[in-house]
Amino acid sequence: MERKKFNWRQQRTNGEIAFDWFNVTLMAVICFITLYPIWYIIVNSLNEGADAMLGGIFWWPRKFTLDNYTAVFQNSGVIKAFGVTILRTVVGTVTNVLFTAMVAYPLSKDHLVGRKFYMAMGTVTMFFSGGLIPSFLLYKNMQLLDTFWVYIIPGLFNFFNLIIFVNFFREIPGALEESASIDGATDWTIFTRIILPLSKPVLATIALFTGVYHWNDYFAGVIFINNPNLQPIQTFLYRIVAETGSTQMMATAGNITRTTTSLSIKLATMVVTTLPIVCVYPFLQKYFVKGMMIGAVKE
Missing domain, CATH: 1.10.3720.10 (MetI-like)
Known part of the structure; x- marks a missing residue:
């Protein structure tokens, strides 16, 4: 007689699945809030200073420079x-x-x-x-x-x-x-x-x-x-x-x-x-x- 494999995913309730998604979403938001200020500083430090004063630089340098x-x-x-x-x-x-x-x-x-x-x-x-x-x-x-x-x-x-x-x-x-x-x-x-x-x-x-x-x-x-x-x-x-x-x-x-x-x-x-x-x-x-x-x- 073939033994059925136990799948723990089938035993989870909808509430547990929703709670896991909530935890993942919350941790992603916290990581973003923590890491984005660092990324913002790096991006603006790699952009021309005069151009950065105009604003609008959030994700990538607009005018890349190492000056x-x-x-x-x-x-x-x-x-x-x-x-x-x-x-x-x-x-x-x-x-x-x-x-x-x-x-x-x-x-x-x-x-x-x-x-x-x-x-x-x-x-x-x-x-x-x-x-x-x-x-x-x-x-x-x-x-x-x-x-x-x-x-x-x-x-x-x-x-x-x-x-x-x-x-x-x-x-x-x-x-x-x-x-x-x-x-x-x-x-x-x-x-x-x-x-x-x-x-x-x-x-x-x-x-x-x-x-x-x-x-x-x-x-x-x-x-x-x-x-x-x-x-x-x-x-x-x-x-x-x-x-x-x-x-x-x-x-x-x-x-x-x-x-x-x-x-x-x-x-x-x-x-x-x-x-x-x-x-x-x-x-x-x-x-x-x-x-x-x-x-x-x-x-």
């Missing part, structure tokens, strides 16, 4: 700002991950004296801070203002990242550390030779969190930096957008200023500054989800 991007890259300030951002992201990410991991490892041990007090004290800092003015005065007394290290030293430690590290370290079997101790390994050897190699998932997660923060941060450059040679690319973009015109940038563009405007250069600058992180994010998105799951269970 806006040429004007951006001919400005030496953009190149310097990119260099500062890349250096800040690399140094800040490496130091934050290593320093936070070193603090989290002993806090993951129940036998640490004062462990609960340290965790409670750190939890308070997640909800309350000294504020901008005390931070500014502190950095001033530490002689960090207008230096590259104002980007690095205040961001060496993050308690939220520490919680993720602690929960991951507590999942590593203690027998590995005990066997290493019996063989004469010190705590530092255990941490560097055993714990860190086994912690690649959480290291990648925290590195991604920290790297995105350093790349996107503009506030520190606005408040704590006066030297234009030390401002990151996001601060450079902020100042370009905040200004009523981009005369300084357009002056460096030479003869192409006839087809560019302050608005078109601003749009091109936005694309240039956001494109690297947008391209990297889809490949690393899984680490965001995994990082949230690692730190989902708090103590």
Whole structure:
């Protein structure tokens, strides 16, 4: 006797089918609302600035040109700002991950004296801070203002990242550390030779969190930096957008200023500054989800 194949589609009601279509339609609308502003900026940045001022450009460039991007890259300030951002992201990410991991490892041990007090004290800092003015005065007394290290030293430690590290370290079997101790390994050897190699998932997660923060941060450059040679690319973009015109940038563009405007250069600058992180994010998105799951269970 031939067995009939079960078709789950035949068991669905009209209400379930309508609900699925509603979900698909809703998600399509949300995706469009989210992505179209980005597409609009890209399209207008690829159009002649003078022509774009006439309006009516929504889907494709009417007069395609790369003059806006040429004007951006001919400005030496953009190149310097990119260099500062890349250096800040690399140094800040490496130091934050290593320093936070070193603090989290002993806090993951129940036998640490004062462990609960340290965790409670750190939890308070997640909800309350000294504020901008005390931070500014502190950095001033530490002689960090207008230096590259104002980007690095205040961001060496993050308690939220520490919680993720602690929960991951507590999942590593203690027998590995005990066997290493019996063989004469010190705590530092255990941490560097055993714990860190086994912690690649959480290291990648925290590195991604920290790297995105350093790349996107503009506030520190606005408040704590006066030297234009030390401002990151996001601060450079902020100042370009905040200004009523981009005369300084357009002056460096030479003869192409006839087809560019302050608005078109601003749009091109936005694309240039956001494109690297947008391209990297889809490949690393899984680490965001995994990082949230690692730190989902708090103590």
